[in-house]
Structure formats: structure tokens, C-alpha cells
Amino acid sequence: MRDTTLVVAGMATLAAGTYAIRLSGQVLRTRISFPPRAGKLLEAAAVVLLAALVATTALTQGHGFSGLARPAGVLVGGVLAWRKAPFLVVVLAAAATTALLRLLGVH
Amino acid sequence: MSSIGRTLEGSVRRDIALTCLAVAFIGMSYGAIAVASGFPLWVPAAQSVFVLAGASEFLFIGIVAAGGNPIAAALAGLLVNARHLPYGLALPDVTGRGWRRLLGTHLMNDETVVFTLAQPDPGKRAAYWTCGLGVLICWPGGAVLGALIGSAVHDTSAFGLDAMFPAVILALIVPSLRDRATLRAAVTGAVIALATAPFLPAGLPVLLALAAVLLLIRERPTPPPEAPPERAAP
Numbered sequence: 277m278r279d280t281t282l283v284v285a286g287m288a289t290l291a292a293g294t295y296a297i298r299l300s301g302q303v304l305r306t307r308i309s310f311p312p313r314a315g316k317l318l319e320a321a322a323v324v325l326l327a328a329l330v331a332t333t334a335l336t337q338g339h340g341f342s343g344l345a346r347p348a349g350v351l352v353g354g355v356l357a358w359r360k361a362p363f364l365v366v367v368l369a370a371a372a373t374t375a376l377l378r379l380l381g382v383h
Numbered sequence: 384m385s386s387i388g389r390t391l392e393g394s395v396r397r398d399i400a401l402t403c404l405a406v407a408f409i410g411m412s413y414g415a416i417a418v419a420s421g422f423p424l425w426v427p428a429a430q431s432v433f434v435l436a437g438a439s440e441f442l443f444i445g446i447v448a449a450g451g452n453p454i455a456a457a458l459a460g461l462l463v464n465a466r467h468l469p470y471g472l473a474l475p476d477v478t479g480r481g482w483r484r485l486l487g488t489h490l491m492n493d494e495t496v497v498f499t500l501a502q503p504d505p506g507k508r509a510a511y512w513t514c515g516l517g518v519l520i521c522w523p524g525g526a527v528l529g530a531l532i533g534s535a536v537h538d539t540s541a542f543g544l545d546a547m548f549p550a551v552i553l554a555l556i557v558p559s560l561r562d563r564a565t566l567r568a569a570v571t572g573a574v575i576a577l578a579t580a581p582f583l584p585a586g587l588p589v590l591l592a593l594a595a596v597l598l599l600i601r602e603r604p605t606p607p608p609e610a611p612p613e614r615a616a617p
Contacts, residue, residue, distance in 0.1 A: 279453075283426070286453025290443055291433035293461040298491045301471015302478065315469030321596045322463045323559045324572035326438060326552050328592030329445055331573035334549040336580045346546045353550030357557040363405050367412055370550030374543030 343383040349374030390509040395502070399510070402494050403517035409437060409551060410525020415533030416441075416548045417526075420448035424530045431523035436492060439463040441552055446589065459590055470496045475504075477511040490515025564599055571595035 334350040335342055353370030361369075391399075410431060417427035422444065430440045439460035446456035470491055477499060478487030490511070495518060499511040536542060560566045572592030579588040 283447060283453045286443065286447065286457040287426070287430055287433070289454060289457035290430070290439060290460045290464075293457070294434055294436055294439065294464045294467065295489060297461070297464055297467045298471060298488045301468040301491075302474070302488065303471075304468075305472045305474075312469075315466075315472070317596065317599060318465045318469060319559070320565050320568055320599050321593060322438070322466055323556050323565055324568050324592055324595050325442065325459060325463055325589060326556050327560075327569035328572045328576035328589045329442055330549045330553045330556075332576050332580050332588055333445055333449075333552075334546070335577060339581050345543075346549075349543055349546030350549045350553060353546070354553045354557070357550075357554040363554055364408050366554045367408075367547050367550050370546045371543035374546035375541060376543075378541060378543070 345374045345377040345382050348377055348382075390506050391502075391513060392506075395498070395506070395510065396513065399498060399514045399517060402498070402514065403521040406437075406494065406518050407521035407525035407528075410522045411529030411532070412547050412551050413437065413441060413444075414526035414529025414531075415536075415544060416529075416551075417444050418530045418533035419536075419544050420444060422448070424527070424534065427526045427530050428523065431526040432519075434460075435489060435519065435522060436460075436464050436467070437522065438552065438555055441548065442589075445548065451584070451587075455587075455590070462593075467491055474499060474511075475507055477508045479508075487512070487515070490519060492518055494518060568595045568598045571598060 330350070334347045337343070349370040349372075352373045353366045356369055357363075357366045413431070414424075414427045418424065427440070427444070430443070434440050434443075442463055443453075443456045443460045446459060447453050474491070474496065478484045478490075492515070495511055495514040498514045499507050502510040533544070536544075556569070560569055572595035575594060576588040576592045579591055583591070
């Protein structure tokens, strides 16, 4: 791990900020009416961020391509999730596919 | 808390238990991935207790492990957690008062909100606390167990652990991706991130993906000729 102090500062920021967000919704509830569309946009923004995280962690390693084995495993997991397979099956199938491909010499 | 359990139907209690079990499994993959990415055990352990919001913790670990700035990672995590604001607005008064509210506020998360809103009124508070406390136990418990297992396994790439992380996140967002507009924005965001990843510092491509949210702002059906932006009615 890199600079521990900085990582702890990041962790504290995330924890305190998240608590503040949780609290503010309840406090505001009685005082304002929040447009539902803003809530939908916030939710969509979170999904976009997470989708970008999926794409970069599945396909890249440093500044280059990660190789085929990892994205193939993620793809299998994604198809299973779309077909509403149980969470555990999705995750294990992804790992197993990648591991199997590596065993066969695909990287 | 004995009065809380009694006000819930058996089937609801069983569903909450199964959900908490799933949370524990996600926690295990989280702990294992964090350790495999080079973090000591206390990082996922502390995050799982004090943040208690899985997707943002995964994001934080992912960005920092890729070499990104931890503060930038925390801000990205907060953006992901911004959905708790509308959660707080949508929930009825279930957290209680005084010291209970301090803890009750912390228990607000995706699963808890889903169960609470689905309950008829007398059961809402019981559902909130039962599921919330279950997650508070299962998420950190799973994370620590996963971190211990992850520490014992040396060559994690041979087991495909690096594929687990994106698969977990993907499984979490699949329900939202069934909405076509959201799917389009998510794919656009992913393409932006991938296109910029070869030459931008780690963590930044993921944040740039947010530009794709603009698609949604323009696309949402709004009543025709739109009036100049005014403040929403109070």
C-alpha cells in the first residue's frame, strides 16, 4: 500500500461524508420537497461510475490491455447476472472461467 | 430488540436472513479482493464497519489499488453514496430518537431501504432495524473472513480473483441496467473510461465517465416548451 496516512485520510473522508449524506436526507425530509428526477439522476450517476469501474478493471492493467482471460470471466459473470443467476454463482463462475483460461495458457 | 422480531412475518424474516447471507458472501469477496490488491486486513475491516456501503468501498479500493489518489477515491465513493440522500428522504421515521438515531442513521443501505419500503406500516421500523443490524454484522464479518482467506492464498491470479471484482460490481448494477436510458449512459461512460485509460492517471478515467450522465439530463422526457429554469416549488 502507498502512503498510509493519505489512505486513512481517504477512508475517514468516505466514512464521515457517507454518514453526513445518510443524516441529511432524514433531516431535510421534513423541510423540503426534493424533485424525484434529481434522485433518479443521482442513482444513474452512481451506475455510470460503477460501469466505468467494471470496464476499466476488467479490460486494463496499468495503461495497457489486461489480456483475454479476465474480461472473458467478467463477461460470463455478466451474462449470468443478466439471467438472474444467484449472486454467488455469478462471482464464482467469473473467477472459475478466468482461472480455467489461464490454466489452458490464455492470458 | 425482542419486540422488533415479533412484529415481522416469518417469511419476511427469512428473506432478510437470506439477504444478509448474500451480503456476507459479497463481504468475503470484498475482503479477499482488498488483500489481493495489496491492502492490509485492517483497511477492508475498518471500511466495512465505518462506511458500511459496499459499492463505494469497492470503488475506493479499486481506484487506490490502481494508483489513484485516496482523497479522489473517497470523493468518487461519496458520489456513489449520494443515493443515500434520496433514501433518507423516502424513508418514514424509522430510526427513532437520541442515541438510537445515531446508530439507526448508519444502518441505512440499499437492502435495508428495500425491505423497509416494502413493509406495511406497523412493520417498517422492525424491518429497518432487523435488516440494518443484520447487514452491520454480516458485511464486516464477511469482509474479515474474506481478507483472512485472501491472505492465505498467494497467487491470486491463478484463481481468477481479479475477475471477481468487476463481476461483483456488474452483478450489483445489472438491475439498474435494465432501464434502457441508464444502460446507454453506462455503456457510454464505460467507453469514455476505456478510451482515456491508456494515457490518463489511474482513477481519472472512471470519473470522466460521469460526462455520460449528460445524456440522461437531455434525454429525459420533459414537458414541451420548457420554461426557463426556475426553482422547483417548495
